Amino acid sequence: MTSLRLFSARPLVIAALHLPDFGRLRDKSMAWLEDYVVTNARVFAQAGIPYVKLQDQTREAGAMQPSSLAMTAALGRLLKAELPGLGLGIIVEAHDPVASLSIAHATGADFVRLKVFVGQAMTAQGLRSGMGAQAMAFRTALGRDDIAILADVHDRTAVPMSSETAEFAAEWAQKTGADGLILTGADWADSLARIRKAHETGIKRPILLGGSVTEGNVREALSICDGVVVSTALMRKDAAPTDILRWDVDRARRFMDAARAGA
Template identity: 50%
Template structure:
């Protein structure tokens, strides 16, 4: 059964815009007010462009679990977003390798889902080795009595390499078994992502699958023909830096219009 948060249709496609906060480890002078303005401005662009699902992504690089400042700031910003855009479905992801922090932030801010980058199977990333978060995350969600918060789990994406000898499709089945409500599959290219989705389905995955990278206006229809949904960000940016409107409303609107116009009746 699909988690209620992940329900979608031709008129309400499962497309999530990733809104990245500045890396606070190198931007410590930014105030909460500045960060809220940044998030509200860019979330407004996503909403105006016709995308109602947004994932707030803290990008503060930390070697261990999320620090209290990250949790407090992200929760405060998430709460501001939910108040400003009550129709929005909000997700949370943190750069730190942490099973509990995203769920705590989601619970405090009223967010609807979290994304965990290493859910099953240990992996080596550019930042070091990462252990699987599945057991801790599902246990903590139960502790919070927050079963309404969906867990999206990445399975060996292109930024990591598995430290165990297992095929990505088998790892996807394991992620489903260990409690993921949806899977995020991201290969080395768009074609590889599509192939991973097909392999996971053939292996027995029945939960929603999203393609997690390299999706744009040119391939969004193909992406949602292969998978249940997609996460989009870079292709919708107008500028790459600064506290400004980094995501372009018109680019977002064109992507969503392309999807709706070409979707089968």
């Protein structure tokens, strides 16, 4: 088990705070975005969730645009200033580990989540190849080995274009240098099966389950993996995409109660 601070949390729960697609914003100011981020991050902090993942969702085929990078970094910096005790992670929609790590470096984030870390996959934005080597080299150049890298393995939002099995890809990610792996199958049973298979094949890095986790199944998840990423299960049932407040503190508290029971 790595000594990075991220993995000392018990239970390790990461709540995903989704940002709007900056490329489609028309009537939302930066002040609105700041209120949105801080309001929802406070929900997670009040519920006792140790980490929040600020999730850029701006659809970009190539590198992250400078405007998107700047806005995400500014919002992440504000979140840390307002809630310094809340751990922070960064993920960007663009296939750009330099952008992710640069934002993490500027904001004081604890980790980045990188998809298509090894192998090759078709995504909604096109074909993407493994970014692992570039990510590891740039993190070293920054001198920021304290920023944990969480690597997705055959993420279910993409179609693998290379023929390796999920467990072989997990070995690739581990050897390339990922500090933790995120496994998410096509459904709940597939996710659990992938995690068990990864353990059986000798994966030593911490494994997180990346989707479909709820108050009702988080205990089962934490019985076989080291942490979970959650978002939809914590949302207000009547939340609209344009609402300032999208996540529910009571649902988040119940989730954390169940997670603590299963840790």
